[in-house]
Amino acid sequence: MDPTPKLRMTTQRQVIMEELHKVKSHPTAGELCQMVRRRLPRISLGTVYRNLDILSRSGLIQKLDVAGQEMRFDGDIRDHYHLRCLECGGVSDVEMALLTDIDQEVEKASGFEVLGHRLEFVGRCPSCRRDKRAN
Amino acid sequence: MDPTPKLRMTTQRQVIMEELHKVKSHPTAGELCQMVRRRLPRISLGTVYRNLDILSRSGLIQKLDVAGQEMRFDGDIRDHYHLRCLECGGVSDVEMALLTDIDQEVEKASGFEVLGHRLEFVGRCPSCRRDKRAN
DNA sequence: TTCTCCCATGATAATGATTCCTAGTTAATT
DNA sequence: AATTAACTAGGAATCATTATCATGGGAGAA
Numbered sequence: 161m162d163p164t165p166k167l168r169m170t171t172q173r174q175v176i177m178e179e180l181h182k183v184k185s186h187p188t189a190g191e192l193c194q195m196v197r198r199r200l201p202r203i204s205l206g207t208v209y210r211n212l213d214i215l216s217r218s219g220l221i222q223k224l225d226v227a228g229q230e231m232r233f234d235g236d237i238r239d240h241y242h243l244r245c246l247e248c249g250g251v252s253d254v255e256m257a258l259l260t261d262i263d264q265e266v267e268k269a270s271g272f273e274v275l276g277h278r279l280e281f282v283g284r285c286p287s288c289r290r291d292k293r294a295n
Numbered sequence: 296m297d298p299t300p301k302l303r304m305t306t307q308r309q310v311i312m313e314e315l316h317k318v319k320s321h322p323t324a325g326e327l328c329q330m331v332r333r334r335l336p337r338i339s340l341g342t343v344y345r346n347l348d349i350l351s352r353s354g355l356i357q358k359l360d361v362a363g364q365e366m367r368f369d370g371d372i373r374d375h376y377h378l379r380c381l382e383c384g385g386v387s388d389v390e391m392a393l394l395t396d397i398d399q400e401v402e403k404a405s406g407f408e409v410l411g412h413r414l415e416f417v418g419r420c421p422s423c424r425r426d427k428r429a430n
Numbered sequence: 431t432t433c434t435c436c437c438a439t440g441a442t443a444a445t446g447a448t449t450c451c452t453a454g455t456t457a458a459t460t
Numbered sequence: 461a462a463t464t465a466a467c468t469a470g471g472a473a474t475c476a477t478t479a480t481c482a483t484g485g486g487a488g489a490a
Contacts, residue, residue, distance in 0.1 A: 165466065166466080167466085168457055168465090169457080170466090170467060170468080188447090189448080190447085202468095203468085203469080204468070204469045204470060204471090205448090205470095206448090206450085206468085206470075207467085207468060209447090209448065210467090213449095225362045225363075227360045229446080229447070229477090230447065231447085243401065243405060243409070254404075255405070256400070256401060256404065262391075265391070266378065266391060269389075269390055270378060270389060271420075271421040272378055272380070272387070272416070272420055272421065273418045273419040273424055274378070274416050275417050275418045276417055276418075278415050278416075278417070279414045280413050281398065281413075282409075282413070283408045283409040283410045284410070285406075285407055286406040286407065289408055301437085303436095303437060303487090305437090305485095324476085324477080325476085337439095338439085339439070339440045339442095340440095341439085341477090341479090342438080342439060342440070345478090346438095364447095364448090364475080364476070365475090365477095366476080
């Protein structure tokens with residue numbers, strides 16, 4: 161229906177991307193909004209959400225949809241797996257080769273057309289393990 | 296602190312479990328509430344949520360937390376993987392051996408204490424592939 | 431059986447993340 | 461500079477989920 165509207169590089173959009181690329185964490189929209197507000201104090205949370213959505217649709221960033229209630233965003237668009245700390249809620253990257261064969265295996269076994277998979281680990285991050293030891 | 300309060304097997308709780316076990320789909324709380332209401336028309340959605348939570352904490356059912364906005368529930372408590380149809384939103388089981396080694400591998404490589412992982416596939420279910428062909 | 435305790439229920443309000451709406455603003459193009 | 465479609469801020473609306481609270485009812489003791 162609608163031809164894709166042409167993107168404009170607004171200040172807000174620019175700063176959102178920059179701030180997201182600065183960190184290796186995987187912030188939520190709210191966290192990112194706080195970060196951006198240090199430079200653009202009047203930016204609204206809705207704008208952050210809208211731009212994160214647009215940027216991820218354009219393939220410039222990644223919308224993570226990891227377990228948990230809040231969506232997270234990643235400036236690294238390479239396909240990779242994640243690890244969530246149950247204690248602090250943080251999400252880290254996993255250095256691990258992608259599983260390349262399982263999609264086809266599952267496709268054969270299930271009758272589904274398999275387009276991809278999502279693998280994520282849960283556990284306790286080094287920092288939280290350290291804290292626990294202190295208790 | 297609190298000794299776990301003793302569970303009372305109420306009619307509502309009973310019926311929720313029965314209805315969940317009847318299906319091989321992985322209903323949301325709302326869907327399950329509709330199913331249960333055919334037998335207990337006055338049950339409230341809050342009761343369904345509360346009991347699903349209690350039952351999953353007790354290990355009698357599984358809370359799925361698959362990608363997407365709504366939580367889903369599974370009467371099958373065996374550890375297994377899932378497959379989500381992007382078209383109809385349905386969630387199916389995958390017949391596939393569990394990946395047993397990767398947790399330890401990731402633990403060694405990452406410094407995290409890895410407690411488990413969650414793997415889910417995305418694609419199109421046989422039924423939606425069939426519909427698509429008709430277009 | 432009756433009393434008492436206490437967990438459970440139903441109804442509804444509250445919360446929190448996300449999306450939608452609208453009037454005013456701005457980047458890109460001519 | 462003028463034009464215009466895309467964008468923004470702010471707030472309202474939505475949707476899933478959780479909390480609150482007065483009432484209900486089952487299990488054990490008397």
